[in-house]
Amino acid sequence: MTQNEPRVFPPDFVWGAATASYQIEGAAREGGRTPSIWDTFSHTPGRVLGGDTGDVACDHFHRFRDDIDLMAGLGLGAYRFSVSWSRVQPTGRGPAVQTGLDFYRELVDGLLERGIAPALTLYHWDLPQELEDAGGWPARETAERFAEYATIVGEALGDRVAMWTTHNEPFCAALLGYGSGVHAPGRTEPESMLKAAHHLNLSHGLATQALRAVLPRSAQVGITFNPGVIRPFSDSPEDADAARRIDALHTRIFTDPVLHGSYPQDLRQDTARVSDWSFVRDGDEATIHQPIDFLGLNYYTPTVVSFAQDGAVKGNDGHGVSEHSQWVGSEDVVQFHPAPGEVTDMGWVIDPTGLTDLLLRFHREVPGLPLYVTENGAACPDKADDAGVVHDSDRIAYVHGHLAAAHKAMEQGVDLRGYFLWSLLDNFEWAYGYSKRFGMVHVDFETLQRTPKASARWYAEVIAAGQLPA
Numbered sequence: 001m002t003q004n005e006p007r008v009f010p011p012d013f014v015w016g017a018a019t020a021s022y023q024i025e026g027a028a029r030e031g032g033r034t035p036s037i038w039d040t041f042s043h044t045p046g047r048v049l050g051g052d053t054g055d056v057a058c059d060h061f062h063r064f065r066d067d068i069d070l071m072a073g074l075g076l077g078a079y080r081f082s083v084s085w086s087r088v089q090p091t092g093r094g095p096a097v098q099t100g101l102d103f104y105r106e107l108v109d110g111l112l113e114r115g116i117a118p119a120l121t122l123y124h125w126d127l128p129q130e131l132e133d134a135g136g137w138p139a140r141e142t143a144e145r146f147a148e149y150a151t152i153v154g155e156a157l158g159d160r161v162a163m164w165t166t167h168n169e170p171f172c173a174a175l176l177g178y179g180s181g182v183h184a185p186g187r188t189e190p191e192s193m194l195k196a197a198h199h200l201n202l203s204h205g206l207a208t209q210a211l212r213a214v215l216p217r218s219a220q221v222g223i224t225f226n227p228g229v230i231r232p233f234s235d236s237p238e239d240a241d242a243a244r245r246i247d248a249l250h251t252r253i254f255t256d257p258v259l260h261g262s263y264p265q266d267l268r269q270d271t272a273r274v275s276d277w278s279f280v281r282d283g284d285e286a287t288i289h290q291p292i293d294f295l296g297l298n299y300y301t302p303t304v305v306s307f308a309q310d311g312a313v314k315g316n317d318g319h320g321v322s323e324h325s326q327w328v329g330s331e332d333v334v335q336f337h338p339a340p341g342e343v344t345d346m347g348w349v350i351d352p353t354g355l356t357d358l359l360l361r362f363h364r365e366v367p368g369l370p371l372y373v374t375e376n377g378a379a380c381p382d383k384a385d386d387a388g389v390v391h392d393s394d395r396i397a398y399v400h401g402h403l404a405a406a407h408k409a410m411e412q413g414v415d416l417r418g419y420f421l422w423s424l425l426d427n428f429e430w431a432y433g434y435s436k437r438f439g440m441v442h443v444d445f446e447t448l449q450r451t452p453k454a455s456a457r458w459y460a461e462v463i464a465a466g467q468l469p470a
């Protein structure tokens, strides 16, 4: 295919957009909802830029009907959202709260009425604070509680939601939450980080079993990862080894047990000085290795690493990986480098080839498993004109480039079923608060008014045409 030909997607390709509960819902203290770790973290001075919190966020809890109208106006075929555990089972134990479940039932019904398929994620990082107080993800019991929560949500919505995801980016929940501490709950405990990763994996296995027991047979169950696209700085064997170490810690710590049923031996060796991994019990890896119906992949930017000559861990890849790479191996051996090229407002280099590489990797690793891009998008320094419209040609170029990269992977045989743009709305970007805008719909955080950006209109045209313009 030449540069000048439009890229046509299959007629049943799923065109979606994604959000997450804590980033958009607000209504933090309504309907019996109790604090999650992100409520606690964001209310702790110094944790989130500008002291921003998700107390109000986009107020989607009250405005979800308007937001569904916006989605319908764009012609979205699917909407990926997450459920707030604290809203449906406030203490993380025991009976569900009906008002919480009613909110998600109304949301799902509203989507279905407009012909938009709901794609539900059970966990996008907002653990009920009570469970964190009882030990959080480093505690094995949290995995068991998660399976109970999965049953509650599965029983409530299984008759109307066809696409179920257990976790979004467990990398962030474990490594950023318990390793580097830049995300909630803000702990910096190397062994807890590894335990958290294992219990997130275990909870995926247990929740998948729990969902299968209550969902109709036609329901699709999967998980979303944000695997690193790790590139060695040079061709040297030392830099290849640095890339291997970070790939193990960032990606294979999750993908190997989930997709293949065992932890990588090299990861166990690399991390031997912080843990003997005795928290992995007999049978755990088999439990984690449940059959899944699809794999969700999130991609934003690649990571470049090298061997650090002087043994120091340096640089920052923008994800916080560097802050915990010091626990990989018996010596501190990895240096992060800024990848060359233009960057988004997050400082993340724009490199669509990484998406093609990522899709091809998992196409080869798990042949026959349908893939979705469950997140991809750009934070841009948006400026509204006098009419309040943002002309975000930078975001359009980013999405265009990445859709073309996804199409290229499909030409090479990748079974890619859909693409979810991150994000529908500007929202609470975790430790960056409201300072970073990823939305294709602008949100005025004073008035909460929504205004579609140029990218929203562009995406609607792509969806309507089912193809990317040349």
Ligand code: IFM
Pocket (backbone or CB within 6 Å): 020, 023, 169, 298, 375, 422, 429, 430, 438
């Ligand atoms: O906003 C986040 C989202 O919650 C998870 N994936 C990455 C996005 C951009 O940082």
